[in-house]
Amino acid sequence: MQRNKLLDLLKLLLAFLVITGHAKFLTDTSESLSYYLNNGLFRIVVPIFLIISGYYFSNAVNGHKVIRWFKKILLIYLIWMAVYIPMWFVMDFANFMMKLFMGWHHLWYLIAIVYAGICVYALKDVKASLLIGLAFFLLVTGYIIQLGFITDFFTDFPYLSKHSRYIYRSFIFIGFPYFYVGYYIRQQNVAAKLNRAQSILLVCVGLVLINLESYFFYNQLNLHREIDIKLSALVLAPSLFILTSKFNLKMNVDGKMLAVYSTNIYLIHVWLLVFYRTFFSLPKLLLPVIVFLTSVVLITLGLKVKRGLPGFIRHLAVFKK
Known part of the structure; x- marks a missing residue:
């Protein structure tokens, strides 16, 4: 089956939306809008x-x-x-x-x-x-x-x-x-x-x-x-x-690599949320973006060093179909 890169991009977007939900996105700005997003639209993420x-x-x-x-x-x-x-x-x-x-x-x-x-x-x-x-x-x-x-x-x-x-x-x-x-x-x-x-x-x-x-x-x-x-x-x-x-979409991008990023963003983001909440006081509007970008950086670094790691450790950074 030919890989659909748009589905891989969708997964990356979904991983970001998971972060926004767990970061209580907009709860310090608008309670009603936060509810309609975090307990409404974003609840399709896990089903997808x-x-x-x-x-x-x-x-x-x-x-x-x-x-x-x-x-x-x-x-x-x-x-x-x-x-x-x-x-x-x-x-x-x-x-x-x-x-x-x-x-x-x-x-x-x-x-x-x-x-x-x-x-x-x-x-x-x-x-x-x-x-x-x-x-x-x-x-x-x-x-x-x-x-x-x-x-x-x-x-x-x-x-x-x-x-x-x-x-x-x-x-x-x-x-x-x-x-x-x-x-x-x-x-x-x-x-x-x-x-x-x-x-x-x-x-x-x-x-x-x-x-x-x-x-x-x-x-x-x-x-x-x-x-x-x-x-x-x-x-x-x-x-x-x-x-x-x-x-x-015909894009010059590795669909499998997008899947690696989306999966691992999902896996590591909770630790990063705890880290930023513990040591920084960030607005909930900004917190998901910072956690997402930090995840991307850490996964990129992990991919660069993974070849020298034992097999079971590599599962922490790479999860391919």
Whole structure:
């Protein structure tokens, strides 16, 4: 399959948007605009990442390289969980194992695609229409469970409330559904069945829906809490991915290298956020840009010295498809 460099550029943009979300972009400037972005539009980032992962997972399935794919992702996950262990380590054994098997902070995405990949591979011979229906059902179920937590429906269950994000922000309710959507798009050649005009129309509909959903929560229900699952993302995320896949810009740029940067920006940005928040007082408007640029510099330096490093250390700086 020919590499689509525009998709690689999209991933780089998504990595930057992840930083903006974690940096609480604009919260010190405009609470409402910050909500509409950080808990609205930017919530399509992880779904698109999952869709892209599922889309390319089909290469591993079709090329009989699934075991190699699993080992690579799992190794990346374990190494980066070790890198971040000062931030998440707890003495309580049950809590420690929950974090290890469910993923801490942004690293939940890596273990989620491992579990999602196992499920997709195990179910690959099941009728596609049944699985896409299952993906939709799980996503809606996770959305309803999330609503229960953010509206304090589960206040009588303190243990569940304490670990709520491990319940609804998981491979079951987000990881598998969107990962399978990506796999489904590739296996069923969905992009070829939609022309550009139809794809643009779906993207526009998705943009309207996600803003209406944000308006409903923020202005009508007066719920200003973080929301991981946006139901409207089920329209916008696949549509934007399909639309992007229909363009393949001819650029003098290494698509694989763009993927290396986008992935590693995602992986290292939390440490950089902690560093800048600890030693500097930066406006939230500027913080994401500085973290992004610092990430690019560090990754560039890492790529220059990686050849002299042991193999397992190289996984800290390079993650290629």
